[in-house]
Amino acid sequence: MTNDLNFEAWSCPLPLRDHPNILLGHGGGGQLSADLVKHLFLPAFGDDALDRLGDSSVVELAGGRIAVSTDSFVVRPLFFPGGDIGELAVNGTVNDLAMSGARPLYLTAGFILEEGLPLTQLGRIAESMAAAARAAGVRLVAGDTKVVDRGHGDGVFINTAGLGLLPPGVDIGPQRARPGDAVLLSGTLGDHGMAVMSVREGLQFESPIVSDTAPLNGLVAALLAAAPDVHVLRDPTRGGLASTLNEIAQAARVGVALDERAIPVNPAVQSACELLGMDPLYVANEGKLVAFVPAAQADAALAALRAHPLGARAALIGRVVAEHPGLVTARTGIGGTRVVDMQIGEQLPRIC
C-alpha cells in the first residue's frame, strides 16, 4: 500500500516527505506522531469517531454510549522501578478510557513474545496484569499470543483494547476547552519517563526515581462527582504535559497560559532533568491527569483531587485564555513569559 501513497498530495507539506522511512520520533508522542496520524491514518481510515482524536473513542451501541480504546506497550526494560510492562498496559488502557469520563469495564491483551523469553518473566508480567486489573476494577476477558523469531522483538510487546461505559450526560473532549477554564494537574510531572530512563544502559542515579503508573478511573470518578461539568481530561503520557496541552489548545482553538512555579515536580526528577538537559514538561507520565474545569467548579474539583490518594499533590497550574489560540505559554520562575511548544520528535539530551 505504501506505493499508492501520494506524498505530494499530503495536506501538510512538512515534515514527513523528508523522511521516507519511519523514524523513532514518529512514536514519540510529539509533532511527528501527530503528523503521522493526521496525514496518513486519518485519511486512510476516514471515520468520524477518529476525528476527535481523544485518548479513546465514544461510539453508540444498543442505546448506550461505549468508550473504546487500544494501546500498545513496547517499554524497555520490561521491569522498571515502580512497575513493569504488564501493569503499565492495564493502567494505560484503563486511563485512556477514563479520560473520556467512561467507567472502564473490560480489557483484552495480545502478546507478541520473542523466542527465548524466560517463562518466569512472562509469568511475573501476567500476575502483575491481573493485580492491576483487580485494583482498577476491570476484567481481562480476551487474549492472544504470537511468538516471533529471536531478534525480531524486544522480549514482550503487549497490545490491549479496552471497553468502558459512559454515564449519561458526560461529555468530555479536547474541543470543549473554553477561555476561563481552570487547568488542574493531579500531581508531579515526569516520574515515569525519568524512572525508565534512569535504568536504561549507562544512566544511574543515586536516589531511585519510581514510575507513577496507576489506574486513574477512581480519581476521575471522584473528580466528576465534585465537578460534573469537566470539559477536558487527558493523561499526559508520551510527549508529556507540553504536547498534551498543545493538542488541546489546537483542538479547541484556545490559548493555555501556565504558571511554571505552580507545576509540581519531584526533586529527584527535577535533578535528573537538569543533568540531562531535559524539561519535565516533555517527560512521560503514566499516573497523572490534566483536567480543564469551568472556573466556578475549580475549587471543588481541586479539593476532590487532593482528597484522593492519587491526587494529593494536585495543583491549579494555569488557565485557558482567548488570546494566542493554539499556543501554550508559561510564566517563568522569574516572571518572564515563554512559549511551551509541542515536542518535535523524541526528547534528546543536550550536549553540555
Add this chain to the structure above:
Amino acid sequence: MKYLDEFRDPAAAQALFQEIARTARRPWVMMEVCGGQTHSIIRNGIDQLLPPTVELIHGPGCPVCVTPLEMIDKALAIAARPGVIFCSFGDMLRVPGSAGDLFGVKSEGGDVRIVYSPLDAVKIARDNPHKEVVFFGIGFETTAPANAMAVVQARQLGLKNFSMLVSHVLVPPAIEAIMSSRHNRVQAFLAAGHVCSVMGYWQYGPLAEKYHVPIVVTGFEPLDVLEGIRRAVKQLEEGRAEVENAYPRAVRYEGNQPAQKMLAEVFTVTDRTWRGIGVIPASGWALSEAYAEFDAARRFTVEAIRTQESPLCHSGEVLQGLLKPNQCPAFGKECTPQKPLGATMVSSEGACAAYYRYGRFAMPESLQPLAPA
C-alpha cells in the same frame, strides 16, 4: 533544589533587573557567547525583562550549530557503513547535512546510537570487538576533556576498533573573529562559564585589552546571567574593559590544570570551519599526531563530499549576531524545528530553535506559523 533554586529566586532577579535598568544610562550591546546561556535567557524570558538600553546578541556558542556541514556529511557517510556503530550525543542526530540526518541513516539500517558520554562509546567498542565504533567528538572546550579521556582510555585498553570524528571548536578565537569583523556591534562579552571551568580565564586578558572590550565570565541560571549582565553594564558605563569572574562557584583563574594538560597531549590546534561563518584560523582542535591512529577521518576515507547549504538559511548572520533569528525571512516558515534548514534551528541551544520554542508568542502575527486548523 539545592544549588539551583537560590539562583532562580524571583525577588533577587527583580532586584538585579532594577539595578541593571538604573545603571544602564546609554544603550549597550553585549553578546552571550554560549548556547547554554541563550537557552537560559529565552527559557526564562530574561530578554523580555531587560531595560531597552541593554541588547543581547546571541553568540556562536552552540557546538551543534557550528559543526561544519562537511563534517556532518562525513559523519553520515561513516554511519551508513556496514560494520560501523556510530555513537553521538543526542542532539546531533537531527542536524541536517547536505542530504538527510543521522536519524535518517538510523532508519535506513545504520547502527547509530545516542550516548551520554564518550566513555560509553569506548565501552561499546570493548563489548563489540568485531565492529568499528566511531564517536562524533564535537563541542567547545567544555566537552573536550571527556572526549580526550575516551581516546586515552581506548589506548590504555588497547582498542583497535575505536575512533573519533573530531570537530572541536574554541571560544577565544571566535571572540577575536567577532571583534575584528567590520560589521561588529558587540561592546561586551558574557564569557561561557562552563568553558572557563575547564580552561580558566587567563586567555581573555589580552583580548579585553586589545579590543577594549569587557569580558565577564558568566554562569547559566537566571541570577548568574543577570549578574554577568550587571557587571558588563557597569564596566561599559565606567569606561572599563576588564576580565571579571561572575561565576566564582565554578570557575577559577587557572581553570582545571590536569584537564588542560591532557587536552594539550591529545589535541592539536587547527584551523576550523564554523558552519555559517567560515574558516577561523586556529579555532579548533584535531587529534594530535600522538593519537592520530584514533582519528576517524583518517581511518575512513570518505569520497569527495559536495556540501550544499540551503540558500534560504541565514544562520551565519544569526551566529555572528548580525540578525536576530526572527528577522530571518525563513524563520517559522520554510524553517522550523521539524524541518530545520540550518543547525541553529535544531539544537535546543541553537538561537533559532530557542526563539522558535520559547519566543514565538512575542512575535508579530505574520511570523507565527499557523496551527493546524
